[in-house]
Amino acid sequence: MTSPVPLASVVLAGGGSRRMGRDKATMPFEGSTMVELVVSTLSARCSPVFVVAAPGQPLPELPAEVLRDKVHGVGPLLATGRGLRAAAEAGCERAFVCAVDMPYMTTELIDELAEHSARLGVDVVLPWDGQDHYLAGVYRTALADRADALVAQGERSMRALVDSVDTQRIVMPKQRALTNVNTLADVS
Numbered sequence: 001m002t003s004p005v006p007l008a009s010v011v012l013a014g015g016g017s018r019r020m021g022r023d024k025a026t027m028p029f030e031g032s033t034m035v036e037l038v039v040s041t042l043s044a045r046c047s048p049v050f051v052v053a054a055p056g057q058p059l060p061e062l063p064a065e066v067l068r069d070k071v072h073g074v075g076p077l078l079a080t081g082r083g084l085r086a087a088a089e090a091g092c093e094r095a096f097v098c099a100v101d102m103p104y105m106t107t108e109l110i111d112e113l114a115e116h117s118a119r120l121g122v123d124v125v126l127p128w129d130g131q132d133h134y135l136a137g138v139y140r141t142a143l144a145d146r147a148d149a150l151v152a153q154g155e156r157s158m159r160a161l162v163d164s165v166d167t168q169r170i171v172m173p174k175q176r177a178l179t180n181v182n183t184l185a186d187v188s
Contacts, residue, residue: 005114008092009046010083011038012076012135013100014054014069024181025059025100034181037103039064045107046096050086052079075156076135081147088141094118099135104176113138113170120168124161128169133178134158 013025013035025035032040035051039062042049049064059066067082080097087095094117096110109127117125117138126137135158143165150160172178 004045004111005094005118006092007046007110007114007138008087008090008095008141009042009049009110010080010087010095010097011035011042011049011051011064011100012079012083012097013051013059014057014079023057025053025057029103029181033060034103035062035100036060038098038100038105041105041107042096042098042110045110048087048090048092050083050095051100052083074151076158077147077156077161078151080139080158080161081144081151084139084141084147085144088144092141094138095141097135097137097139099180101181102136102177102179103181104179105136106177109136109175109177116168116170122168123165124167126162126167126169127172127178129172129174129178132159132162132169134162136178137162 026033029037039049043063050067051062051064052067053059055068067086069079084095098105113125123140123143124137127133147161
């Protein structure tokens with residue numbers, strides 16, 4: 001058996017949660033909160049784990065380093081850059097970037113994407129099941145500066161980053177691990 005590809009992780013927890021109508025990170029989910037479930041899964045595979053939260057956003061005690069966005073409401077690109085920079089400073093070449101609203105994420109999916117990333121040597125590896133999953137992919141931590149430059153140019157979407165670097169999409173079947181819990185209806 002081969003040893004797993006070294007991988008940090010970045011959980012984006014500071015979003016507006018407009019469709020949910022409340023903070024998704026601290027929302028009770030299957031006996032825990034979404035952020036605790038996601039961090040638990042990622043901690044089983046990745047080290048270190050960084051959670052990027054909004055300024056002043058309350059979070060439970062986590063086995064992860066919490067980073068605070070300096071600006072609220074500018075989208076996931078700025079937070080991704082912040083997390084990638086922290087992972088690079090921790091000595092990691094790659095990081096799994098994940099949304100906090102993906103409580104069904106699995107270490108098996110992370111492993112598969114990490115193996116593709118190491119083998120292909122590209123900047124980004126994303127799962128594709130008919131749509132891109134920008135917030136469930138493996139990113140080179142060296143992309144932090146690129147993310148910051150795009151934000152400085154007024155970009156806010158992850159697509160701007162992914163489309164400007166060497167990206168490989170891995171075709172996968174639809175699976176629960178890639179499910180985003182966006183509304184109260186998704187919880188039931």
